[in-house]
Ligand SMILES: Nc1ncnc2c1ncn2[C@@H]1O[C@H](COP(=O)(O)OP(=O)(O)OP(=O)(O)O)[C@@H](O)[C@H]1O
């Protein structure tokens with residue numbers, strides 16, 4: 001049985017229906033990301049799990065117990081927010097020990113746990129500092145330690161990295177993942193950064209307008225997007241409008257060019273999705289030809305833009321010393337594997 005279960009959650013604020021029929025089952029120790037654009041309802045889902053918002057419909061259970069009617073304090077949840085939410089007038093040690101103090105834990109135990117948590121986040125010597133004396137990354141680590149100190153059953157992280165600069169973001173996100181694994185704590189992480197979600201998560205929930213469009217491993221969500229929205233939001237995707245001219249073999253026309261997709265497709269217009277890295281300058285088995293519109297040498301990668309029958313495709317190729325980058329204006333024949341071509345459902 002799943003450890004954290006969200007069933008049929010619905011939430012409206014006034015006339016706006018913010019979360020719709022939201023279902024999610026999380027295994028013990030799993031790291032799940034809620035990924036989606038601003039305003040899609042990620043924080044609202046998290047706040048319902050924490051108990052700050054009450055769902056209009058639906059239920060939430062943790063470790064087999066229905067917690068839908070329980071208050072925040074009684075859910076055993078640790079939460080870290082986007083903005084630095086440390087108590088400015090308390091030291092690092094007092095911040096980390098805060099939840100334990102509220103619970104009435106003995107002082108000696110609090111101080112032992114605080115030391116343990118500060119070691120875990122790599123700040124054992126900062127116990128007596130105040131938040132203003134720490135960098136943004138250090139403050140977020142303290143916020144994490146504060147959330148973890150009472151040993152919650154579930155950890156909720158709402159864009160904890162978004163206020164940090166790019167380099168710190170990457171190192172801290174890896175650190176968070178290592179701590180999460182070491183503790184084996186069931187975690188929901190909210191982000192609108194697809195790279196963050198893909199690189200960290202066991203599974204990703206891609207949200208769009210309050211709905212979980214797709215729940216799957218990063219590999220599944222990227223390679224087999226369930227909706228047009230997921231296909232476009234997760235990763236870079238070229239879309240091509242084509243015409244199915246032979247339904248049985250899935251042969252499509254792109255201007256005068258033909259591509260056999262080897263799968264039955266309804267005749268008529270179709271939208272195809274192609275990842276830039278699936279298009280190769282060498283090798284097929286299928287081929288398309290286009291005119292090079294731009295060719296940018298970025299070092300490890302050459303990013304080429306090609307006009308195929310009036311539509312622009314981006315190709316990302318690894319640099320090779322044995323091959324000069326294509327030149328603008330030249331005709332480029334490039335290969336692809338028909339099974340890599342996504343057929344995108346009409347916008348829903
Ligand atoms: N307490 C509230 N009262 C009224 N509307 C709210 C409230 N909380 C959220 N909303 C609205 O619900 C929608 C979803 O908000 P939510 O904060 O869940 O989005 P989000 O996915 O977390 O976005 P972001 O990435 O910007 O944080 C938004 O349109 C927001 O304005």
Ligand SMILES: [Mg+2]
Pocket residue numbers: 042043044
């Ligand atoms: Mg939010």
